[in-house]
Amino acid sequence: MSALLALLAGCQPEVGDPCRRTIDCGLQGTLSCDVSNAPNDPGNQGECTLENCSFGVCPNEAVCIKVYASEFASVVCDPVEEDRSTDDCLPHEVCLPEGLCGDELRAQTSCRRECKSDADCRDNYSCENTGRNGVYVAPDPDDPDNVVTTRICVPKP
Template sequence: MFQAGFAKRASFAAAHVALVASLLWGCTPQIGDKCVLSTDCSSSGDRICDTSQPGGYCTTPSNCRPNLCPDKAACVLFAGSVPGCFVDDRDGPAGARTGRAFCMARCENDGDCRSGYVCASPTDPRWGGVIMDNDQTQLTCMVAPTFSIDVDAGDAEAPVCGLGTGSDAGIDASAPSITLEAGTVPPLFPDAGPDGG
């Protein structure tokens, strides 16, 4: 009788633990969920809360890798190039080192996104993202734009990385040549003299 009662209580406890575990599993935060702290996204450290996004945004802690985001999310690179520069400072699709890649919640329509976010292509000029995954048609939950951008405004970028056009254009950056006269080595830079000129 004692063993039967103990077995019944143990079975009930196991069923209770399984029920609680299944409820908790269903409440696991997903990529794109709102958050305040990173622990709102994960207690194991595999997700962080991007507090720069409205209402917080659960994502992965470091630059995502193509096709490897959890929760069927998309890996999107932002700031993948420096405005005005005609070259990337990295080879391949990783873009400029100023860029950051985030796992973004995928969607099919605005109803799939939470309040303050819209379902759109991250490659739209309003966000300027680059989809890193093989599927380039993915839509993601993006911050709803609060302003519009005239994408036909022409080339309004400053040439921060352009070729020199000012007084520095004629500078010779080659190594100085040293000639020996009377057994002495001339100074690397000629002395401007007492009057500086």
């Protein structure tokens, strides 16, 4: 019986696995199917994700990523001086390393598959660095100023 349970546990969907609907991501309902890139996928599939995550809660194959909406990142700021000698961003915004104010209220988090190379990602996805273009590892609440970078699987353009 324990061998059967181990086998079933090994077959559970993971973050980044292809899907067409949420049930493809497991019966527990923990993961959901993000189909936002499905029209660009050759198999018309989305990917399993865990939405609204925070630092340290993703499964082993994934990391919590915070994405700032680029359409709202239009005010220029100085990441070194913001909140010290200048205050270009509004109170609900943060000055991103690329020098633009990012809206914390519209930022979204989700678990995304970590990778070391393109070979770790499924077809039509590539292994890309975080820490730029509004895509960051969700901060550690115990050390919010420590900007961590990693590589995640993202859809190819």
